[in-house]
Amino acid sequence: MLEWLVSYLLWISLALLLASALTRISRIAVPGWALFALFWLGQIDHYLAIEDYFNVALFLGAGLLSFYMAWIVMSRGFSSKACYWASYAAAVCGIIYFPFAEISSLQVGLIGFTTQITAKMLQFLSIPVVLENWNIMSLNGRSVQIILACTAIESIALFAGVILSVQAPLSRRLAALSASTFSIYLLNIVRNGFVLMAYGWSWFGEGSFDIAHNIIAKIGSTIALLAISYLVFLLLPELLSIIDELAAEIKPGRGDIA
Numbered sequence: 626m627l628e629w630l631v632s633y634l635l636w637i638s639l640a641l642l643l644a645s646a647l648t649r650i651s652r653i654a655v656p657g658w659a660l661f662a663l664f665w666l667g668q669i670d671h672y673l674a675i676e677d678y679f680n681v682a683l684f685l686g687a688g689l690l691s692f693y694m695a696w697i698v699m700s701r702g703f704s705s706k707a708c709y710w711a712s713y714a715a716a717v718c719g720i721i722y723f724p725f726a727e728i729s730s731l732q733v734g735l736i737g738f739t740t741q742i743t744a745k746m747l748q749f750l751s752i753p754v755v756l757e758n759w760n761i762m763s764l765n766g767r768s769v770q771i772i773l774a775c776t777a778i779e780s781i782a783l784f785a786g787v788i789l790s791v792q793a794p795l796s797r798r799l800a801a802l803s804a805s806t807f808s809i810y811l812l813n814i815v816r817n818g819f820v821l822m823a824y825g826w827s828w829f830g831e832g833s834f835d836i837a838h839n840i841i842a843k844i845g846s847t848i849a850l851l852a853i854s855y856l857v858f859l860l861l862p863e864l865l866s867i868i869d870e871l872a873a874e875i876k877p878g879r880g881d882i883a
Contacts, residue, residue, distance in 0.1 A: 769821045820838045
């Protein structure tokens with residue numbers, strides 16, 4: 626029942642944020658941000674139960690930031706383009722990402738597609754990967770399961786949301802969107818293949834999976850996302866400007882605009 630209620634709050638919050646962006650009526654965004662905050666905070670119990678304290682801190686921070694955005698919009702309205710953009714970007718990011726996170730058929734389809742692409746890429750390179758199941762690959766008798774986080778949909782949704790919501794010529798937005806999403810997905814396939822090879826062939830000894838997945842791949846992903854961000858900022862300098870404006874807008878101690 627609680628899970629259904631949290632999911633229900635999610636879709637209402639995204640609808641309100643999108644409506645506020647399309648109509649430019651700031652008061653619609655206030656309950657949108659507040660409900661978005663409740664959604665994030667509603668995830669904490671699950672991660673506490675499995676003792677995943679990193680995600681506990683992450684979702685707590687997201688919830689508090691969403692409440693803070695609700696307060697800013699309530700007190701200042703869309704006093705700057707940054708607050709309007711933030712509401713629009715949050716709605717677009719959520720509308721792209723959460724269907725895959727919440728709707729089983731979409732999630733299974735994306736995971737299965739990513740598994741197939743990863744396996745075919747490795748097989749094309751003459752690496753003897755076996756596709757054991759729709760979401761499981763094995764190499765040298767060791768299996769790896771692909772989950773939603775292995776599809777890069779979070780990063781793709783984030784980049785798509787901030788790119789599509791910025792005010793810039795459509796041609797440059799589409800160029801930035803194509804370059805970022807293609808690069809993210811392709812590099813993610815390479816990442817999946819690297820982890821499977823490192824684990825299957827024990828490149829780093831007994832802890833090969835943890836070293837490959839939790840250290841090397843994460844560092845590589847961070848560097849790749851920074852490089853892709855730089856490319857996007859080159860194509861869309863308006864995006865860097867609006868992010869700077871938003872940072873100034875939410876800075877503690879800033880006076881309210883009358």
